[in-house]
Amino acid sequence: MLIGKIGEFGLIERIKKMVRTDPSVIRGPGDDCAVLRFNRNSYQLFTCDMIAEGIDFVRNENPLLIGRKAIAVSISDIAACGGIPRYCVVTIGLPKNSRVETVDKMLKGMLDICRIYRVNIVGGDLSRLNRLTIDVSMLGVVEKRNLVLRSGAKEGDIICVTGRLGGSIAGKHLRFIPRVKEARFLVENFKIHAMIDISDGLIQDLSHILKASKTGAVVYEELIPLAPQSASRQEALYAGEDFELLFTLSKQEARRLLSKKPSGFSIIGQIVDKRFGLQLVGRDGSRRIENGRGYRHF
C-alpha cells in the first residue's frame, strides 16, 4: 500500500499507536512539542521540523531567509505550547556543488533569528543530499501552569487567532514573526485551554485541536482577519504557513483579553459539541461542514 493512500496524518496516527513512552514523558508524539519532565516547576519542550527545497522554499530563494525559516518554524512550535525556546541542533543536507557563501548566508539567517529569540545553536550534523534540506530540533521550557496543548478546548470556548491570515505564499512564510511574545502574554495572563500554530492552514489546524479535544467548532468566515497580501479568503482558510497562533479560552477570559488588548487578537468562532463537526458559516449565512483539508505532504 502506498503512503498516499493513508496520507500524512494517517501515517502519524499509525506512528502514535506504535510508540510507547515511560512516565517521564508528559506528552509524546502528536502535539506541537513533546513535553518532558524537567524540574519542580517546569517542563521541557522538544520539537523538530524539516524544511526542504522544492517544498518549503524554492531553489534560488535567498539563503538568509531559508536559514531564518528553518529556525522560525521550530520557535513557533515552542510558542504554541506556551514555552520559551532555548537550544537547538541543526542538521543540514547539502548538494555537493553548494557554495560556501550560500552556507554562510544561510547560517547568518539562522544566527540572526536565534539572537533575537535568545536561542542557542549547540550542535548539528552535515550530510550530502541532492536537495538543500534543513532539520532543526529545538528545546524549550515552560512553567507547568503555563503549558498549553491541543487537547484542552472545551464546549463554549471562544476561538481566537493572533495577527492576520493569508499571504504566506506571497512571502510571509519566509518572514513571519514566531509568536513567542504573544503566547507568553496569553499564558501568563489568561487561562488558555488549547493552542496550536497555524502551519497547515487554519481549518486543518483547527481540526487538529477539535480531534485532540473531542469537540466541534463553528467558525465565521467574515470574522477571519485577512492579511493585506492574502490572495483570497480561501488562502486564509486553507493555505499553510501563517504561523499565527490559534487558541481557545472561556467567554469570560476572551472578554478580559479583548478589553486588556483590543488589537492583535481576533475572535473567529466558538467550540461546540463534537457532533456538529467543524462548521464554517459563510458571509451569506450558509453553513458548510469542513473535513479539515489543508496542506499535506502525502
Place this chain on the structure above:
Amino acid sequence: MLIGKIGEFGLIERIKKMVRTDPSVIRGPGDDCAVLRFNRNSYQLFTCDMIAEGIDFVRNENPLLIGRKAIAVSISDIAACGGIPRYCVVTIGLPKNSRVETVDKMLKGMLDICRIYRVNIVGGDLSRLNRLTIDVSMLGVVEKRNLVLRSGAKEGDIICVTGRLGGSIAGKHLRFIPRVKEARFLVENFKIHAMIDISDGLIQDLSHILKASKTGAVVYEELIPLAPQSASRQEALYAGEDFELLFTLSKQEARRLLSKKPSGFSIIGQIVDKRFGLQLVGRDGSRRIENGRGYRHF
C-alpha cells in the same frame, strides 16, 4: 567557492566560529554531543544525526536495519560522552511512492532498539523528499563527574578502543551495538580523559581527539584489534562506522582497567606531545605521519 574546497570539517570549523552560546551551554558545537546545564548533579546531552539513502545505506536495504541504524548512531554519540540516552525526535523524509509496509518496518526497527536502550520516541516530523532520509535528535543525561569530552586527553595517556575494528562495510554499520554499557562501565569505574565514538574511521576520529586536546599520538598498527569481517587493516584504520569507543586514560587507570576487565578493551597507542602529530607505527617498525583521513561528506 564550492564547499568541497574547504571540506566537511572546514565547514564545521566555520560554523563553530560563528556560533555564540550563553553560559548555560557547557559545550556547544564540536563534540559528540552538546552539553547543557540540567540540574545539580547532571548535565543534559543533545545530539543529532542524519542518515540518507545512497550514503549511509543502499536503496533496497532492509528497512528494519535502516530504522535501527538511524537510532543507534545517536545512542552511540550519547555513549561517547559517558551518558545515558533518554528521548528522541525523528524526522523522516520519504519519497512520494513509499509503501506503508516499508515505513512500518523502519519504525519497528527504531522501536526495537529504543526498547532495548530505554529511549522514548517522543515526536517527529514527516516530509516529502526524493530519497529516504532520517534525522534523529536525541537527549541524554550524564552525571557531571562522568562527563567525557574529546578535549581531555593528556600526554602519557594510554589510547584504547572497545571491540574490534573493520567490517562495517560487510554489514556491521547496520548491526553494531552502541557501546552504552561499556561507556557507563568506563566512566563509573575509571577516570576517562577523552572519548569519541568511531564514526569516521579510527585515524580520523583519533585526530579529532588530538585536535581538541592539543596533543599528538602514536598508534601501533599491530595492536589494532581486527574484526573477523574486516576486509583489511586499512579498513580498520580508515573506514567509518565502527561505532566502537576510542578513549584515553592514564597509565595507572589503564592498568587497572585491564586487570579488572581483560577482554573487550584493547590498548592501541599512547598520547604524546602535539609536535609529534599522529604517528602510525607499522608492523615492520616503520613510522608514518597521518593527517587524519577518513570518511568525509564533502
